[in-house]
Each structure stands twice: as C-alpha cells, then as structure tokens.
Amino acid sequence: MANHRRIFILGCIVFLSLVFIVSYFTSKRNVPPKINPTVQKYFSGTSQEVSVYLITGEEKGPTLLIFAGIHGDEAGGYLTAERYAAVKVKKGTLIVVPRLNLPAVLKKTRHGISGDMNRLFHMPERKNYSPDAKVVDLAKDLIKSADYVLNLHQGEGFYSPKWISHKRNPLRWGQCNVIDAPIFDLPNGDKLELARFAEKVAARSNAVIKDKRYYFQVNNTNTASRKSLHKEQRRSLTYYALYKQHKTALALESTKNCSLSQAISFLTIATNSVIAEVGILAESLPRTDPATIRAEIREKKT
C-alpha cells in the first residue's frame, strides 16, 4: 500500500512538472517578438507628420524623452536626435522625436506653419487654438510618460554668465544646458535639483570636449522669476515639463558658430552625458568625433 502511495505521489509530481514545463514554453511562444525600436507615426498624410521612436531595454530603468526639430533652422538638433532612433537600449527607455515641427524642418526656418512652436506650451490642452495645437498636445502627452526631458537646439554665439563680448554673454545661447530653475519644489516635499543635474551633465561633456571655448555651461534662465531675462520661456516646452508635469527638463544648446558636424558632435556629447547621468544603459551610443559624423552626413546625401 505504501508503495502504491509513493508511486501515486511521484506520478503527480511528474505530471505537474510536465504541465508546468509545457505551459512555460507555450506562454513564451505566445509572447510576440519585441520590435525594437517601435516607430509610431502621428498625423500621417499631413504636412505635420511626427515620428516617435520608442526603444525599451530588457531591464527596467528611467525614461528619457528627446525632442528636436521644434525649430527648423537648427539642423544640429534634429540630425543629432535621429542618431538615437536606432540605439539598442539595455536598461531604461528612450523616446526620440527628432522632428517635432516637420514643416519648419522642411523649410529650414524657425517657424513652421504658425509661428514659434516653442511659445505655445502655456496654452490649454485639447483646444484648437493654432494649427500646431495637435502637435503640442502630442508633445505634452509624451512628456507625461517620461522621467527626463531634453529639447535639442542650436543658438547664436556662446552663453556666458558674465558679459565677455558681443558673441559671448548672458543673452547668447550656444554651448549651454538650459534650466528654468535651479531647484524645483515638488508638492510632496521632495525637490528636483536641476542645477546639480545640469552641472553634472556639463562636467561629463566638458571632460570629452578638447577645446575650452566650446565647454558647456549651465544657463539658469530663472524663468518664473520677476527678474528673469527670459520671461518668454514661460511658454516653452521645458517650462511646461518642469512646472506643469514636474519632470527634470533641460534644453541642450549647441552653438551655430561652428560646422554642422561639430554642432552634432557637441549635442551628441551632451546627450550621451545625460544618458550616462540618468543611468540608462545602451549597447553602444552614437560616436562623437566630427570625422565619423561628417562621413554619416556624406552617406545620407549619396
């Protein structure tokens, strides 16, 4: 009798093991293969098409959202962003929107079909206040899904906290990491330490940049302050991301006073620095040497 019971229990164990193994492999087989990156196109068939690349790593981590092409006369920005569309992420998530304002990019002008898109983010959502409203609403939805937000630009001259020259002064934008506030107090009592973050990103970038004239500096526009030199930025994408959605948001600005391959190199160095700082891991990141970038640009033209 004891023998029968042993055989019965053993049989049960073997049967349950088989059920487990078969169901395990069946469930694996039913998981659709991961397409990485996934590309979602919005407003297809219109002049305002927006491609959004979503690249998710196997390991969980932070989500970094990279915008560019909000201004169409800043080719360094959108040509840098599109280099991240094919990055293989191991940990964390990248969302890349290389050409947010396609009409502006195609015209190579700051404005697209209705003025400066980076001055519309104070407007209410889902209201048809401008032909660009639907694109701004899409950008706002994406911002809500991110932990960190970048907006890539190119500006004239070189930012400097002190007035050095006509080209290098507090009103210039080139070679800086722009923040809207040094510290932002969250409703739960925590703080977003933007200045600390932007300084760390600048330090990482400047460790790679050989020529000191192109070092990145932190440009705190103190946008909400009465004394701000840049009150117009209260209508910008990064201000919305910080003040309305409480995200760590930076605008990365390369100078326009350099070659296109150099500008892409500087913005790639800065973006790679952000990726390292937030703890996203990738198999490899875009190369930063201008020679490689020049070759990439030539290849695209042919």
Ligand SMILES: [Zn+2]
């Ligand atoms: Zn810009």
